[in-house]
Amino acid sequence: MAKRIDVSGLNAYYGSFLAIEDISMTVEPRSVTAFIGPSGCGKSTFLRTLNRMHEVTPGGRVEGKVMLDDENLYGAGIDPVAVRREVGMVFQRPNPFPTMSVYDNVAAGLKLNGSYKKSQLDDIVEKSLKGANLWNEVKDRLNKPGSGLSGGQQQRLCIARAIAVEPKVLLMDEPCSALDPISTLAIEDLIGELKERFTIVIVTHNMQQAARVSDRTAFFNLAAVGQPGKLIEIDDTERIFSNPSVQATEDYISGRFG
């Protein structure tokens, strides 16, 4: 079910500005890959190229290849809407739909994409909420607005919403940066469980978090402000944090930079 991502020679632009340059990497299925690096180095931009969300930004443009198993996401005739059903995304700030109840938020991806029987939806909603470790907290208030939950609950609601459509890959853009340590722990535990079923890519500023949750870590950096971001190296997380092959990685991880 989970799929491998193979990126080669990828450039992403905002208008004429080259934001990330010549990125090639492989993301293994059923594993967690973490992206670390300083702000503005293009981690999030790269993440958004993996489900064609980059082009939603005005002026966003991508060159290169992103292979999902054996299909190029940027090939001719590929429907970006279909890509996004295969590659789900969780955002930095929890963003449940304010007009919808908890139930409708989880069912949103299914309801908006086709018709399902009520009993079928009930099952998927329960399964997704259990998958996001939120079921016990919200099962009595499924019809209350989703925006009434706490921040950590909202973020898990967003994860439930993303996994309800059964994607192959789950992208997470700093999913814990707006949350307290307890909610963060809940989501990190959840990531550990979800990697049995999905390929997970997570952007994080928290290096302990990368070390805790990921199997492989990619370090991004940029030469200077206004220069494009580049992939410095990608390796097993243990190796990146103990014995990276590039000096810049070690400097960043140990806090020696600038």
Add this chain to the structure above:
Amino acid sequence: MSTAPSLAGKRPSTLRGASLPKWAPWAIGAASIALGFGISTAAGLASDIQWALIAALLYVIGTYVISAWIENRRQAKDRVVTSMVWVAFLLAVVPLASLVWSTVQRGIKVLDGYFLTHSMGVVADSEPGGGIYHAILGTLEQVGLATLIAAPIGVLTAIYLVEYGRGSLARAVTFFVDVMTGIPSIVAGLFILSIMLMFEMEPFGFAGSLALAILMMPVVVRSTEEMLKLVPNELREASLALGVPKWRTIMKVVLPTSLGGIITGIMLSIARIAGETAPVLLLVFGSKFINSNPFDGAQASLPLYIYQQYGSGEAPAYDRAWAASLTLIAFVMILNMVARGIARWKAPKTGR
């Protein structure tokens, strides 16, 4: 340590300064009204507005001087700004209140069930009796048809501008919407009239609707645009990232989130066109009889009825004009209240 309280007692507190008592603003207000009245009487000024303005000026200046003298400069500035806000509030509310008061006072005289359910069919302007049923009917039909035309076009235009519009076409549309906002109602009427004359048509209700739709459209576009811009981009991205197509994202996420505001905007624009007289005078012409068909023959409408009754110069007609004004104000007010109700009902819920 034991001497500390007594020391603190001797030193003047730096945190507590002299302050005016709570009743001071009222006292200053009363004094400046009395003074303003006295000055204008002494100077022989006849108009009520003159003593009121003098009193308002005295109030602002008096507040500053007294507060700067007893308190300090910062407090004085604070009080002056507060008092100016109050003066501005009164300046805005007094005319409104007096308008509503005199309309109710004069309009209530002949406003009853009979008045609302009968036309002017066999009543001359100089006779008492008659009613505004035909005018209410005309207004409802003309405004309703105008809304049916302008609201969908306006909302769709706004969706295009916010969700899709890039480049020169969007800029051109925005420019022409701005131009349309500034069209005087009489010009919109003349525009439709010129077309009617080309086809040698007689006045009829729907022609008025077309002119009103021209006036209403830019208002709907503008208000809807602002509401759509308020929808956070994160919601659109969340929906797109679920693999929902863009048009469904707009239909199911963007529009429901902003629906309350959009409906409020449409209601307010209806309120704006419900009082238009000029295009209706040109295109619908006015009638004393009940004509429920907006596509054939002259119709009446409330603002036009008011204009024509008042213009006739007869005492019973004055009463009818005031009663019709009261009806029109009530109609607009009910619309606004409905809009508020819908906005509150449809607003994104935050409760736990």
